Amino acid sequence: MSLAIAFLMSLGLVLFIGLMIMSLRMLTRRVPTEDREFLDPLSRYLRILWPLVRFIEFHFSRFYPAPLVKRVDAQLQLTGRRFLMSPTQFISLSIVSMAIAISIGCLIRNTLHSGSLLLPAISGAVGFFLPKIWLRDIRTRNVKLVNKHLPVYLDFLTLSMEAGLNMNGALAQAVTKGPAGPLRREFEHVLRDLKSGLTRSEALRRMDERLQVKEVTNFVSAVVQAERMGGGLSATLRFQSEQRRSERFQRAEKQAMEAPVKLIFPLVVFIFPMTFIVLGFPIVMKFLQEGLL
Structure with a gap:
């Protein structure tokens, strides 16, 4: 009797597992395939x-x-x-x-x-x-890469426009010659937006909305204002390039000044105690050998 019950329980368990597997396979087949032709590749x-x-x-x-x-x-x-x-x-x-x-x-x-x-x-x-x-x-x-590469791209834009190219041609040259990173991808998106029919101001504002970095916001605002007021874009870009480079040097100086403060904790917790142990161990052993302790 007990063997029959055990057999029925085993059979029920096998059927349950089989039904679960069949249900999962049916649910998996219902998931549509994803077309990733125009999407970034997965890691x-x-x-x-x-x-x-x-x-x-x-x-x-x-x-x-x-x-x-x-x-x-x-x-x-x-x-x-x-x-x-x-x-x-x-x-x-x-x-x-x-x-x-x-x-x-x-x-x-x-x-x-x-x-x-x-x-x-x-x-x-x-x-x-x-x-x-x-x-x-x-x-x-x-954000770090954008702040690092923005002066470089502004230099490319300034040199290209001073050489006689318009803003769209300068953007294309900057994308071709500039360093790879998130800022390059965003300028590529700007070029695609320009080719799709958006105005330069709209394309730049969309880039600013995607990045939301203060330095990029200043750059976009300066370019849009220069276009609206009829000012020279090359002079605006050169001023923006110098200002961004100055801000990058200021950030580097700030990080250099913060380094000693950040070193206090590892010095006090790790380095100083080990130094005292290394220096004090021979002295303590000397006192123990002479019976002074």
Whole structure:
């Protein structure tokens, strides 16, 4: 009798697992294929997780709050990752990351034979916010690169316009000769906007909205005002180039002045104690050998 019950339970478990696999396959087949011809290529790690991301996005994206989707869309625009994934795909990526982190936390908890749910909860929170931390790092790095490359591009624009090119030709020369980075991509977007029929002011303002960097805002405002007032663009660009270069030197001087302050903590916590130990150990050993301690 017990063997029959065990057989029926095993058969039921096998049927349940088979139905689950068939259901997942049917749900996976319903997910439409994604055309990424005009999108940025995925990294190696994203390609591994992308089927799960697409699965969750297709079946659950309609439940995402609209304010959250709008906020994520703004963050993707600022980091230049709007051509890599959509806001709903980013939220789905956060959910996949959270699920993987919870699984790792549960595995570690079982390995340690702990009954606490604190570790899986912390792991899940870290996994959910990990893509946001990734976006924040990209934003910080992009701002630094924009501030670093902006004087170079302004020099290219100034030299090209003083050589006789118009603004569009100067932008094309700057994109061809300038260093690679987020600013180059944004100037390429400006050229595409100009070719699509937008005015120069509108294209530059759209670049400013995408980047939201103070130095770029000053540059765009100066160019738009010079065009509106009929001023010389080459003189405006030269002044902007000198001002941006001066600001870059000031930032470098500020970072150099902040370096001693940042070194105080490692000096006090790590270097000074080890120095005192190295200097004091022979003295203490000498006193111990002579019986003075």
